[in-house]
Amino acid sequence: MNTVLDDNKKLCLNSGQIIKLKPTMTIMFEVEDLSVASPATVSRCGMVLLEPQQLGHTPLITSYCDDLEKLLGKTAEVVRGYMHYLSDACLAFTNICGKFPVPTDPNFLANSMLNMFECYVKDWRSDEVAVKIPKEAEEMCTHAVIFAHIWSIGVALDETTRPKFDAFFQDILANEDVNTKYKLDLPNFEVKKFGVRLGEYKSIFDLYFDRDKLVWINWLKTIPPFVVPRDVSYAQLIVPTIDSIRMNKLLSTLVLNGKYPLFCGPTGTGKSITVANELKRSFDSPEWTYLNMSFSAQTSANQTQRIIDGKMEKRRKGVYGPPLGKKGLIFVDDLNMPQKEVYGAQPPIELLR
Secondary structure, X not given: OHHHHOOOOEEEOOOOOEEEOOOOOOOOOOOOOOOOOXXXXXXXXXXXXXXXXXXXXXXXXXXXXXXXXXXXXXXXXXXXXXXXHHHHHHHXXXXXXXXXXXXXXXXXXXXXXXXXXXXXXXXXXXXXXXXOOOOOHHHHHHHHHHHHHHHHHHOOOOOOOHHHHHHHHHHHHOXXXXXXXXXXXXXXXXXXXXXXXXXXXXXXXXXXXXOXXXXXXXXXXXXXXXXXXXXXXXXXXXXXXXXXXXXXXXXXXXXXXXXXXXXXXXXXOOHHHHHHHHHHHHOOOOOEEEEEEEOOOOOOHHHHHHHHHHOOEEEEOOEEEOOOOOEEEEEEEOOOOOOOOOOOOOHHHHHHO
């Protein structure tokens, strides 16, 4: 490592081989910390330290809405206003009162929100055919922004703090001054009025926004009534609950729009069986193929690569993929299991990354 970072740019391998990098080449690393770097390595690297808090989530939303303007015109300004307003308030609230089962940076939460919102407008973006934007686009987008915040920032919280977020979000929709009420200390905070009716609900987490019908409905009403199949044994029977319905719907929505969902939660709550069931139901089709794989404490990066490569077809030299005409999907179970190596990294996860 030190030899290649030197002015000579010579990569000396264990085998004794020396590869000289071209003058135009440079190596960049993103490191969590320098706890295992020698002074020699540090002195050869130019360090640029940018705290996430200094940059904040605002540029993410601003750049996304700038791009959205090409698609939606003036409606993008309305979206921009609501996104900044809700994100600032929700992230400030979760910072004070929120508990996350998996520690998550506010910038990643804002990015998840943009991914969820994008699922509602993705089919309006098309280079091949002219798509007619509906005249209710502004109303659709306002509702979609609300849904995206609930199912990105709100859903990342654990069970104990979700009810608090629920009450807080209902106060926002009721046009209350949450900055003063919850002591969020947000500068230049002005209350925005939401002319949004969500219908009857106990919790905002009970509702799903249907863009085409422009209504909010209970998750339980998004699927037909459950009928017990006659030919299934008791052990194979899976009864849908509101949690599994939400999980399946969000999984399908995100995957079909090219986003990558991560489900986390306590063991034994049915995450694996729910995902496997949904993959079998929705993605075992002429358009899709999928691969199930589980990580364990002994999983190595080489093993991971062999499993994935083994299921791929060679298209041409250097190009591998799922069977021709299909899209491939990889489901990794027990993602957190691989053992950490000496320097704290988990190579199989780094390979996926």
